[in-house]
Amino acid sequence: MVGHTIGIHNGKEHIPIYITDSMKGHKLGEFAPTRKDPIDERNDNDNKSVMKNKKK
Numbered sequence: 001m002v003g004h005t006i007g008i009h010n011g012k013e014h015i016p017i018y019i020t021d022s023m024k025g026h027k028l029g030e031f032a033p034t035r036k037d038p039i040d041e042r043n044d045n046d047n048k049s050v051m052k053n054k055k056k
Contacts, residue, residue, distance in 0.1 A: 008032040
């Protein structure tokens with residue numbers, strides 16, 4: 001199986017994972033990330049203007 005690409009399910013979708021020699025002895029699910037990094041979607045300029053208005 002070394003050298004093949006396998007689709008591993010992370011709970012939502014299948015992610016292609018390339019199998020390397022260093023992955024021997026591990027379970028395939030260890031290589032499928034299941035969480036995303038939190039993204040702060042707020043716009044800093046909007047927040048600053050809101051804070052200025054609250055101070056008055």
